[in-house]
Amino acid sequence: MKKLTIAIDGPAGAGKSSVAKLLANKVGYLYIDTGAMYRAFTWAVLEKGVDISDEGAVKALVDTVDIRLEPMADLCRVYVGDTEVTDAIRTQRVSSHVSSVAALAVVRQKLVKLQKAMAKEGGVILDGRDIGTVVLPDADLKIFLTASVASRAQRRYLEVKAKGGTESYDAIAASIAARDDMDSHRQVSPLKKADDAVVVDNSDLDLQQTADVILGLMKERG
Ligand code: CDP
């Protein structure tokens, strides 16, 4: 198969990162988690106490921050400078601030540039919100992965519970719906299906079935 460039976009909890990792392992591609980059920058903003309404301060931080992804077999380690933030970026505190930070044009300019550079050799799967529309408008295959809010919230609820968290299903569903709303309605690069993306609704599919659907599409394009 030719080394493709694959874009997977969609709302929170659709299964983008799990499916992307599964596929990347299976075909030997590099998985690039762009959401982790926005989360890492948000972690840095919170750590430094930067006021996100202060554009100058946000720009100063985005110009100097060093965000690195280290893809491993089934995990992508994330670093801000020398500090590993792989777990720290998954906290509710980061989740509740990330959409506001990701709405800032100055932040997106820098992270999109990094993402384009990481993807340029091909053989990559990127997941996020604006991959098919902005980061990789010429991707060989674009998937818009989605599922009902109820099934996405249930998945996240099980994930949180398995890690010993106590957040309720209702709180998780509300937080997912709020993030979907902000991500879809922001001015810069909103979450939107690219015209040439294939919609995959996996409300009733498990991870393996979802991966198989995408693998079938990859074979058609490769
Ligand atoms: O994994 P989950 O769907 O919860 O979120 P994520 O992929 O880690 O992304 C976290 C947040 O980063 C999203 O809610 C968006 O606000 C932002 N994001 C973005 O704006 N553009 C991307 N390409 C990826 C993420």
Ligand code: CDP
């Ligand atoms: O990256 P994104 O926010 O789109 O979703 P994810 O973090 O990959 O998936 C959220 C959770 O849903 C994970 O625990 C997945 O294992 C689970 N999931 C599932 O059970 N069935 C699916 N078809 C897709 C995801």
